[in-house]
Amino acid sequence: MTEMNENLLKQSVPGVPPLSMKRPARATIYFASMIALLLNAPAVAQTSLEEADLRLLQVAERLQNSNAPLCDRQAPSLGAALQSRDQYPTGSGPVFQADVTFAVLLPGGSAAGAGIVKGDGLLAVDGAAIAKRPDLAEMPLRDSAFAMLADHPKGQALRLTIKHGDETREVLLDTTEQCRALVEVLVEGATTARSDGRVIQVSLGLVQRMSDTQLAVVFAHELAHAVMHHRDRLEAQDVSKGLGGEFGRDRRLNAEAEIEADRLSAHLLANAGYDPYTATEFWRSDLGRSIGGGLLRSRVYSSPAERAAILAREIADYLGGGAPSWPGHLLARR
Ligand SMILES: [Zn+2]
Structure with a gap:
Protein backbone atom coordinates (compact mmCIF):
# COMPACT_ATOMS: atom_id res chain seq x y z
CA MET A 1 0.00 0.00 0.00
CA ALA A 43 -1.70 -13.63 10.15
CA VAL A 44 -4.78 -15.29 8.63
CA ALA A 45 -2.84 -18.49 8.15
CA GLN A 46 0.76 -19.51 8.50
CA THR A 47 1.38 -19.48 4.78
CA SER A 48 4.83 -20.76 3.88
CA LEU A 49 7.01 -18.70 1.55
CA GLU A 50 6.43 -21.29 -1.15
CA GLU A 51 2.65 -21.03 -0.82
CA ALA A 52 2.86 -17.24 -0.72
CA ASP A 53 4.97 -17.18 -3.92
CA LEU A 54 2.39 -19.33 -5.68
CA ARG A 55 -0.61 -17.34 -4.45
CA LEU A 56 0.92 -14.02 -5.49
CA LEU A 57 1.95 -15.37 -8.89
CA GLN A 58 -1.55 -16.72 -9.53
CA VAL A 59 -3.17 -13.38 -8.75
CA ALA A 60 -0.50 -11.43 -10.66
CA GLU A 61 -0.72 -13.56 -13.81
CA ARG A 62 -4.50 -13.22 -13.88
CA LEU A 63 -4.27 -9.41 -13.70
CA GLN A 64 -1.25 -9.07 -16.02
CA ASN A 65 -2.66 -11.40 -18.69
CA SER A 66 -6.20 -10.08 -18.83
CA ASN A 67 -5.04 -6.44 -18.96
CA ALA A 68 -2.41 -6.89 -21.69
CA PRO A 69 -4.33 -4.65 -24.17
CA LEU A 70 -4.04 -1.74 -21.70
CA CYS A 71 -0.27 -2.14 -21.38
CA ASP A 72 2.16 -0.59 -23.86
CA ARG A 73 5.02 -2.38 -22.07
CA GLN A 74 4.57 -6.11 -22.42
CA ALA A 75 6.39 -9.39 -21.82
CA PRO A 76 5.65 -13.04 -22.63
CA SER A 77 3.42 -14.75 -20.07
CA LEU A 78 5.43 -17.68 -18.69
CA GLY A 79 3.44 -18.50 -15.59
CA ALA A 80 6.74 -18.49 -13.73
CA ALA A 81 8.92 -16.30 -11.54
CA LEU A 82 12.71 -16.17 -11.76
CA GLN A 83 15.33 -15.55 -9.11
CA SER A 84 19.08 -15.18 -9.26
CA ARG A 85 21.92 -16.14 -6.98
CA ASP A 86 22.98 -12.52 -6.49
CA GLN A 87 19.65 -11.65 -4.84
CA TYR A 88 20.90 -13.34 -1.69
CA PRO A 89 23.82 -12.37 0.52
CA THR A 90 26.85 -14.59 -0.07
CA GLY A 91 26.52 -17.93 1.68
CA SER A 92 22.75 -17.74 2.17
CA GLY A 93 19.74 -18.64 0.06
CA PRO A 94 18.85 -21.83 -1.76
CA VAL A 95 21.23 -24.01 -3.75
CA PHE A 96 21.22 -22.75 -7.34
CA GLN A 97 21.59 -24.97 -10.41
CA ALA A 98 22.50 -21.88 -12.44
CA ASP A 99 22.88 -18.15 -11.86
CA VAL A 100 19.20 -17.65 -12.77
CA THR A 101 16.59 -20.27 -11.87
CA PHE A 102 12.84 -20.77 -11.95
CA ALA A 103 11.60 -20.05 -8.43
CA VAL A 104 7.85 -20.57 -8.86
CA LEU A 105 5.80 -22.16 -11.64
CA LEU A 106 2.04 -22.05 -12.06
CA PRO A 107 0.46 -25.38 -12.97
CA GLY A 108 -0.99 -24.84 -16.43
CA GLY A 109 1.40 -21.99 -17.28
CA SER A 110 3.43 -22.09 -20.48
CA ALA A 111 6.74 -22.76 -18.65
CA ALA A 112 5.28 -25.69 -16.70
CA GLY A 113 3.64 -26.91 -19.91
CA ALA A 114 7.09 -27.07 -21.54
CA GLY A 115 8.29 -29.39 -18.76
CA ILE A 116 10.24 -26.78 -16.79
CA VAL A 117 10.19 -27.48 -13.04
CA LYS A 118 11.02 -25.43 -9.97
CA GLY A 119 14.77 -25.08 -9.52
CA ASP A 120 15.65 -25.52 -13.21
CA GLY A 121 18.27 -23.08 -14.46
CA LEU A 122 17.65 -20.57 -17.28
CA LEU A 123 20.83 -20.36 -19.36
CA ALA A 124 19.76 -18.55 -22.53
CA VAL A 125 16.82 -16.78 -24.22
CA ASP A 126 16.46 -17.24 -28.00
CA GLY A 127 20.05 -18.48 -28.07
CA ALA A 128 21.55 -15.50 -26.19
CA ALA A 129 23.28 -16.43 -22.92
CA ILE A 130 21.90 -14.71 -19.82
CA ALA A 131 24.19 -11.78 -19.04
CA LYS A 132 23.95 -8.45 -17.25
CA ARG A 133 22.71 -5.61 -19.39
CA PRO A 134 24.48 -2.28 -19.03
CA ASP A 135 21.26 -0.46 -18.10
CA LEU A 136 20.59 -3.00 -15.33
CA ALA A 137 24.17 -3.32 -14.05
CA GLU A 138 23.15 -2.29 -10.52
CA MET A 139 20.29 -4.76 -10.36
CA PRO A 140 20.32 -8.53 -9.79
CA LEU A 141 21.01 -10.74 -12.81
CA ARG A 142 17.38 -11.87 -12.62
CA ASP A 143 16.33 -8.43 -13.88
CA SER A 144 18.50 -8.76 -16.98
CA ALA A 145 17.09 -12.22 -17.69
CA PHE A 146 13.58 -10.80 -17.43
CA ALA A 147 14.48 -7.92 -19.76
CA MET A 148 15.77 -10.43 -22.32
CA LEU A 149 12.47 -12.30 -22.11
CA ALA A 150 10.50 -9.08 -22.50
CA ASP A 151 12.49 -8.23 -25.66
CA HIS A 152 11.42 -11.47 -27.33
CA PRO A 153 9.54 -10.60 -30.56
CA LYS A 154 5.80 -10.94 -30.19
CA GLY A 155 4.15 -13.78 -32.08
CA GLN A 156 7.21 -16.00 -32.37
CA ALA A 157 7.92 -19.15 -30.37
CA LEU A 158 10.16 -18.41 -27.39
CA ARG A 159 13.29 -20.59 -27.27
CA LEU A 160 14.74 -21.17 -23.79
CA THR A 161 17.89 -23.08 -22.85
CA ILE A 162 17.18 -24.93 -19.62
CA LYS A 163 19.50 -26.69 -17.18
CA HIS A 164 17.92 -29.56 -15.26
CA GLY A 165 20.46 -31.35 -13.08
CA ASP A 166 23.36 -32.23 -15.36
CA GLU A 167 21.24 -32.05 -18.48
CA THR A 168 20.92 -29.01 -20.75
CA ARG A 169 18.11 -28.81 -23.29
CA GLU A 170 16.19 -26.33 -25.39
CA VAL A 171 12.45 -25.86 -25.14
CA LEU A 172 10.06 -23.92 -27.38
CA LEU A 173 7.18 -22.07 -25.73
CA ASP A 174 4.07 -20.60 -27.30
CA THR A 175 3.33 -17.59 -25.14
CA THR A 176 0.83 -14.77 -25.09
CA GLU A 177 1.68 -11.22 -24.03
CA GLN A 178 1.01 -9.79 -20.59
CA CYS A 179 1.58 -6.49 -18.81
CA ARG A 180 5.27 -6.24 -18.11
ZN1 LIG B 1 0.51 3.53 -4.74
Whole structure:
Protein backbone atom coordinates (compact mmCIF):
# COMPACT_ATOMS: atom_id res chain seq x y z
CA MET A 1 0.00 0.00 0.00
CA THR A 2 2.89 2.22 0.67
CA GLU A 3 4.31 1.33 -2.71
CA MET A 4 5.53 4.32 -4.67
CA ASN A 5 6.27 6.72 -1.91
CA GLU A 6 7.59 4.31 0.62
CA ASN A 7 9.68 2.66 -2.00
CA LEU A 8 11.05 5.98 -3.17
CA LEU A 9 11.91 6.78 0.40
CA LYS A 10 13.84 3.54 0.68
CA GLN A 11 15.76 4.16 -2.49
CA SER A 12 16.95 7.53 -1.27
CA VAL A 13 18.76 5.95 1.67
CA PRO A 14 22.45 5.28 0.96
CA GLY A 15 23.49 1.69 1.48
CA VAL A 16 20.02 0.26 1.13
CA PRO A 17 20.02 -2.54 -1.45
CA PRO A 18 18.04 -2.23 -4.68
CA LEU A 19 14.38 -3.13 -4.66
CA SER A 20 15.03 -6.59 -6.00
CA MET A 21 16.87 -7.93 -2.96
CA LYS A 22 14.85 -10.77 -1.48
CA ARG A 23 16.34 -10.08 1.94
CA PRO A 24 16.29 -6.46 2.99
CA ALA A 25 19.05 -4.76 4.89
CA ARG A 26 18.41 -3.37 8.37
CA ALA A 27 17.56 0.12 7.10
CA THR A 28 14.81 -1.29 4.87
CA ILE A 29 13.31 -3.12 7.80
CA TYR A 30 13.31 0.11 9.75
CA PHE A 31 11.09 1.93 7.25
CA ALA A 32 8.86 -1.07 6.70
CA SER A 33 8.40 -1.46 10.44
CA MET A 34 6.71 1.92 10.60
CA ILE A 35 3.94 0.35 8.60
CA ALA A 36 3.97 -2.81 10.67
CA LEU A 37 3.24 -0.76 13.77
CA LEU A 38 -0.10 0.11 12.24
CA LEU A 39 -1.17 -3.46 11.93
CA ASN A 40 -1.65 -5.73 14.88
CA ALA A 41 -3.87 -8.25 13.15
CA PRO A 42 -2.46 -11.76 13.33
CA ALA A 43 -1.70 -13.63 10.15
CA VAL A 44 -4.78 -15.29 8.63
CA ALA A 45 -2.84 -18.49 8.15
CA GLN A 46 0.76 -19.51 8.50
CA THR A 47 1.38 -19.48 4.78
CA SER A 48 4.83 -20.76 3.88
CA LEU A 49 7.01 -18.70 1.55
CA GLU A 50 6.43 -21.29 -1.15
CA GLU A 51 2.65 -21.03 -0.82
CA ALA A 52 2.86 -17.24 -0.72
CA ASP A 53 4.97 -17.18 -3.92
CA LEU A 54 2.39 -19.33 -5.68
CA ARG A 55 -0.61 -17.34 -4.45
CA LEU A 56 0.92 -14.02 -5.49
CA LEU A 57 1.95 -15.37 -8.89
CA GLN A 58 -1.55 -16.72 -9.53
CA VAL A 59 -3.17 -13.38 -8.75
CA ALA A 60 -0.50 -11.43 -10.66
CA GLU A 61 -0.72 -13.56 -13.81
CA ARG A 62 -4.50 -13.22 -13.88
CA LEU A 63 -4.27 -9.41 -13.70
CA GLN A 64 -1.25 -9.07 -16.02
CA ASN A 65 -2.66 -11.40 -18.69
CA SER A 66 -6.20 -10.08 -18.83
CA ASN A 67 -5.04 -6.44 -18.96
CA ALA A 68 -2.41 -6.89 -21.69
CA PRO A 69 -4.33 -4.65 -24.17
CA LEU A 70 -4.04 -1.74 -21.70
CA CYS A 71 -0.27 -2.14 -21.38
CA ASP A 72 2.16 -0.59 -23.86
CA ARG A 73 5.02 -2.38 -22.07
CA GLN A 74 4.57 -6.11 -22.42
CA ALA A 75 6.39 -9.39 -21.82
CA PRO A 76 5.65 -13.04 -22.63
CA SER A 77 3.42 -14.75 -20.07
CA LEU A 78 5.43 -17.68 -18.69
CA GLY A 79 3.44 -18.50 -15.59
CA ALA A 80 6.74 -18.49 -13.73
CA ALA A 81 8.92 -16.30 -11.54
CA LEU A 82 12.71 -16.17 -11.76
CA GLN A 83 15.33 -15.55 -9.11
CA SER A 84 19.08 -15.18 -9.26
CA ARG A 85 21.92 -16.14 -6.98
CA ASP A 86 22.98 -12.52 -6.49
CA GLN A 87 19.65 -11.65 -4.84
CA TYR A 88 20.90 -13.34 -1.69
CA PRO A 89 23.82 -12.37 0.52
CA THR A 90 26.85 -14.59 -0.07
CA GLY A 91 26.52 -17.93 1.68
CA SER A 92 22.75 -17.74 2.17
CA GLY A 93 19.74 -18.64 0.06
CA PRO A 94 18.85 -21.83 -1.76
CA VAL A 95 21.23 -24.01 -3.75
CA PHE A 96 21.22 -22.75 -7.34
CA GLN A 97 21.59 -24.97 -10.41
CA ALA A 98 22.50 -21.88 -12.44
CA ASP A 99 22.88 -18.15 -11.86
CA VAL A 100 19.20 -17.65 -12.77
CA THR A 101 16.59 -20.27 -11.87
CA PHE A 102 12.84 -20.77 -11.95
CA ALA A 103 11.60 -20.05 -8.43
CA VAL A 104 7.85 -20.57 -8.86
CA LEU A 105 5.80 -22.16 -11.64
CA LEU A 106 2.04 -22.05 -12.06
CA PRO A 107 0.46 -25.38 -12.97
CA GLY A 108 -0.99 -24.84 -16.43
CA GLY A 109 1.40 -21.99 -17.28
CA SER A 110 3.43 -22.09 -20.48
CA ALA A 111 6.74 -22.76 -18.65
CA ALA A 112 5.28 -25.69 -16.70
CA GLY A 113 3.64 -26.91 -19.91
CA ALA A 114 7.09 -27.07 -21.54
CA GLY A 115 8.29 -29.39 -18.76
CA ILE A 116 10.24 -26.78 -16.79
CA VAL A 117 10.19 -27.48 -13.04
CA LYS A 118 11.02 -25.43 -9.97
CA GLY A 119 14.77 -25.08 -9.52
CA ASP A 120 15.65 -25.52 -13.21
CA GLY A 121 18.27 -23.08 -14.46
CA LEU A 122 17.65 -20.57 -17.28
CA LEU A 123 20.83 -20.36 -19.36
CA ALA A 124 19.76 -18.55 -22.53
CA VAL A 125 16.82 -16.78 -24.22
CA ASP A 126 16.46 -17.24 -28.00
CA GLY A 127 20.05 -18.48 -28.07
CA ALA A 128 21.55 -15.50 -26.19
CA ALA A 129 23.28 -16.43 -22.92
CA ILE A 130 21.90 -14.71 -19.82
CA ALA A 131 24.19 -11.78 -19.04
CA LYS A 132 23.95 -8.45 -17.25
CA ARG A 133 22.71 -5.61 -19.39
CA PRO A 134 24.48 -2.28 -19.03
CA ASP A 135 21.26 -0.46 -18.10
CA LEU A 136 20.59 -3.00 -15.33
CA ALA A 137 24.17 -3.32 -14.05
CA GLU A 138 23.15 -2.29 -10.52
CA MET A 139 20.29 -4.76 -10.36
CA PRO A 140 20.32 -8.53 -9.79
CA LEU A 141 21.01 -10.74 -12.81
CA ARG A 142 17.38 -11.87 -12.62
CA ASP A 143 16.33 -8.43 -13.88
CA SER A 144 18.50 -8.76 -16.98
CA ALA A 145 17.09 -12.22 -17.69
CA PHE A 146 13.58 -10.80 -17.43
CA ALA A 147 14.48 -7.92 -19.76
CA MET A 148 15.77 -10.43 -22.32
CA LEU A 149 12.47 -12.30 -22.11
CA ALA A 150 10.50 -9.08 -22.50
CA ASP A 151 12.49 -8.23 -25.66
CA HIS A 152 11.42 -11.47 -27.33
CA PRO A 153 9.54 -10.60 -30.56
CA LYS A 154 5.80 -10.94 -30.19
CA GLY A 155 4.15 -13.78 -32.08
CA GLN A 156 7.21 -16.00 -32.37
CA ALA A 157 7.92 -19.15 -30.37
CA LEU A 158 10.16 -18.41 -27.39
CA ARG A 159 13.29 -20.59 -27.27
CA LEU A 160 14.74 -21.17 -23.79
CA THR A 161 17.89 -23.08 -22.85
CA ILE A 162 17.18 -24.93 -19.62
CA LYS A 163 19.50 -26.69 -17.18
CA HIS A 164 17.92 -29.56 -15.26
CA GLY A 165 20.46 -31.35 -13.08
CA ASP A 166 23.36 -32.23 -15.36
CA GLU A 167 21.24 -32.05 -18.48
CA THR A 168 20.92 -29.01 -20.75
CA ARG A 169 18.11 -28.81 -23.29
CA GLU A 170 16.19 -26.33 -25.39
CA VAL A 171 12.45 -25.86 -25.14
CA LEU A 172 10.06 -23.92 -27.38
CA LEU A 173 7.18 -22.07 -25.73
CA ASP A 174 4.07 -20.60 -27.30
CA THR A 175 3.33 -17.59 -25.14
CA THR A 176 0.83 -14.77 -25.09
CA GLU A 177 1.68 -11.22 -24.03
CA GLN A 178 1.01 -9.79 -20.59
CA CYS A 179 1.58 -6.49 -18.81
CA ARG A 180 5.27 -6.24 -18.11
CA ALA A 181 6.26 -6.39 -14.44
CA LEU A 182 8.57 -8.50 -12.31
CA VAL A 183 6.63 -9.86 -9.35
CA GLU A 184 7.88 -11.33 -6.10
CA VAL A 185 7.24 -11.94 -2.44
CA LEU A 186 9.66 -10.00 -0.26
CA VAL A 187 10.85 -12.03 2.70
CA GLU A 188 9.87 -9.77 5.57
CA GLY A 189 7.10 -9.85 8.13
CA ALA A 190 6.03 -6.23 7.69
CA THR A 191 2.93 -5.43 5.70
CA THR A 192 4.15 -3.63 2.61
CA ALA A 193 3.57 -3.63 -1.11
CA ARG A 194 5.57 -1.47 -3.47
CA SER A 195 6.69 -0.99 -7.03
CA ASP A 196 9.45 0.92 -8.76
CA GLY A 197 7.96 0.80 -12.25
CA ARG A 198 9.68 -2.51 -13.10
CA VAL A 199 9.43 -4.69 -10.00
CA ILE A 200 6.35 -5.23 -7.83
CA GLN A 201 6.99 -6.66 -4.39
CA VAL A 202 4.48 -7.75 -1.77
CA SER A 203 5.82 -8.68 1.64
CA LEU A 204 5.31 -12.15 3.06
CA GLY A 205 3.62 -10.57 6.07
CA LEU A 206 1.01 -8.93 3.86
CA VAL A 207 0.34 -12.06 1.77
CA GLN A 208 -0.17 -14.00 4.99
CA ARG A 209 -2.80 -11.54 6.22
CA MET A 210 -4.82 -11.29 2.99
CA SER A 211 -7.26 -13.44 1.10
CA ASP A 212 -6.54 -13.94 -2.60
CA THR A 213 -9.15 -11.30 -3.43
CA GLN A 214 -7.57 -8.75 -1.09
CA LEU A 215 -4.21 -9.62 -2.61
CA ALA A 216 -5.70 -8.83 -6.03
CA VAL A 217 -6.80 -5.39 -4.80
CA VAL A 218 -3.32 -4.55 -3.55
CA PHE A 219 -1.58 -5.97 -6.61
CA ALA A 220 -3.94 -4.17 -9.01
CA HIS A 221 -2.98 -0.85 -7.38
CA GLU A 222 0.74 -1.62 -7.82
CA LEU A 223 0.23 -2.82 -11.38
CA ALA A 224 -1.68 0.39 -12.12
CA HIS A 225 1.43 2.41 -11.22
CA ALA A 226 3.37 0.40 -13.82
CA VAL A 227 0.63 0.70 -16.46
CA MET A 228 0.51 4.48 -15.95
CA HIS A 229 4.34 4.86 -16.08
CA HIS A 230 4.17 6.75 -12.79
CA ARG A 231 7.80 6.30 -11.88
CA ASP A 232 9.00 7.65 -15.22
CA ARG A 233 6.51 10.52 -15.18
CA LEU A 234 7.39 11.60 -11.64
CA GLU A 235 11.11 11.41 -12.40
CA ALA A 236 10.60 13.45 -15.56
CA GLN A 237 8.93 16.11 -13.40
CA ASP A 238 11.80 15.90 -10.93
CA VAL A 239 9.49 15.00 -8.05
CA SER A 240 11.32 14.33 -4.80
CA LYS A 241 11.80 10.69 -3.91
CA GLY A 242 12.35 11.33 -0.22
CA LEU A 243 10.61 13.14 2.56
CA GLY A 244 10.43 16.23 0.32
CA GLY A 245 7.81 14.33 -1.66
CA GLU A 246 5.43 14.84 1.28
CA PHE A 247 5.20 18.60 0.84
CA GLY A 248 4.01 21.23 -1.63
CA ARG A 249 4.04 20.56 -5.34
CA ASP A 250 5.74 17.17 -4.95
CA ARG A 251 3.11 16.03 -2.46
CA ARG A 252 0.40 17.06 -4.91
CA LEU A 253 1.98 15.16 -7.83
CA ASN A 254 2.66 12.05 -5.72
CA ALA A 255 -0.90 12.17 -4.38
CA GLU A 256 -2.31 12.51 -7.91
CA ALA A 257 -0.38 9.38 -8.95
CA GLU A 258 -1.84 7.47 -6.01
CA ILE A 259 -5.40 8.50 -6.93
CA GLU A 260 -4.81 7.58 -10.59
CA ALA A 261 -3.53 4.16 -9.47
CA ASP A 262 -6.58 3.58 -7.28
CA ARG A 263 -8.93 4.62 -10.09
CA LEU A 264 -7.21 2.45 -12.71
CA SER A 265 -7.07 -0.51 -10.30
CA ALA A 266 -10.89 -0.79 -10.49
CA HIS A 267 -10.65 -1.35 -14.26
CA LEU A 268 -7.77 -3.82 -13.93
CA LEU A 269 -9.74 -5.85 -11.38
CA ALA A 270 -12.88 -5.89 -13.56
CA ASN A 271 -10.93 -6.98 -16.64
CA ALA A 272 -9.44 -9.86 -14.62
CA GLY A 273 -12.89 -11.06 -13.60
CA TYR A 274 -12.90 -9.67 -10.06
CA ASP A 275 -15.77 -7.62 -8.74
CA PRO A 276 -14.25 -4.10 -8.68
CA TYR A 277 -16.21 -3.35 -5.51
CA THR A 278 -13.84 -5.71 -3.70
CA ALA A 279 -11.47 -2.70 -3.74
CA THR A 280 -13.95 -0.43 -1.96
CA GLU A 281 -14.71 -3.23 0.50
CA PHE A 282 -11.01 -3.65 1.15
CA TRP A 283 -10.47 -0.02 2.16
CA ARG A 284 -13.50 -0.18 4.43
CA SER A 285 -12.35 -3.44 6.05
CA ASP A 286 -10.42 -3.64 9.32
CA LEU A 287 -7.35 -4.71 7.40
CA GLY A 288 -7.55 -1.89 4.87
CA ARG A 289 -8.23 0.72 7.54
CA SER A 290 -5.37 -0.49 9.71
CA ILE A 291 -2.92 -0.49 6.80
CA GLY A 292 -3.98 2.82 5.31
CA GLY A 293 -4.85 4.79 8.42
CA GLY A 294 -3.18 5.89 11.59
CA LEU A 295 -0.98 8.77 12.58
CA LEU A 296 1.95 7.55 10.55
CA ARG A 297 0.07 7.58 7.27
CA SER A 298 2.07 9.33 4.59
CA ARG A 299 0.64 12.68 3.49
CA VAL A 300 0.76 11.35 -0.06
CA TYR A 301 -2.20 9.01 0.54
CA SER A 302 -5.87 9.69 0.93
CA SER A 303 -7.47 8.13 4.00
CA PRO A 304 -8.89 4.60 3.62
CA ALA A 305 -12.44 6.06 3.61
CA GLU A 306 -11.49 8.55 0.87
CA ARG A 307 -9.84 5.80 -1.17
CA ALA A 308 -13.03 3.71 -0.93
CA ALA A 309 -15.06 6.73 -2.08
CA ILE A 310 -12.70 7.47 -5.02
CA LEU A 311 -12.99 3.85 -6.15
CA ALA A 312 -16.77 3.78 -5.77
CA ARG A 313 -17.06 6.97 -7.88
CA GLU A 314 -14.78 5.56 -10.59
CA ILE A 315 -16.82 2.34 -10.77
CA ALA A 316 -20.13 4.23 -10.92
CA ASP A 317 -18.89 6.72 -13.54
CA TYR A 318 -16.86 4.46 -15.82
CA LEU A 319 -17.60 0.80 -15.18
CA GLY A 320 -21.33 0.75 -15.91
CA GLY A 321 -20.74 -1.37 -18.98
CA GLY A 322 -18.77 -3.97 -17.02
CA ALA A 323 -15.73 -5.72 -18.42
CA PRO A 324 -13.82 -5.50 -20.63
CA SER A 325 -13.11 -1.94 -19.69
CA TRP A 326 -10.99 0.48 -21.69
CA PRO A 327 -10.15 3.34 -19.30
CA GLY A 328 -9.05 5.73 -22.01
CA HIS A 329 -9.61 8.75 -19.76
CA LEU A 330 -6.80 7.49 -17.47
CA LEU A 331 -4.50 5.94 -20.11
CA ALA A 332 -4.45 9.27 -22.00
CA ARG A 333 -2.49 10.77 -19.07
CA ARG A 334 0.52 8.49 -19.37
ZN1 LIG B 1 0.51 3.53 -4.74
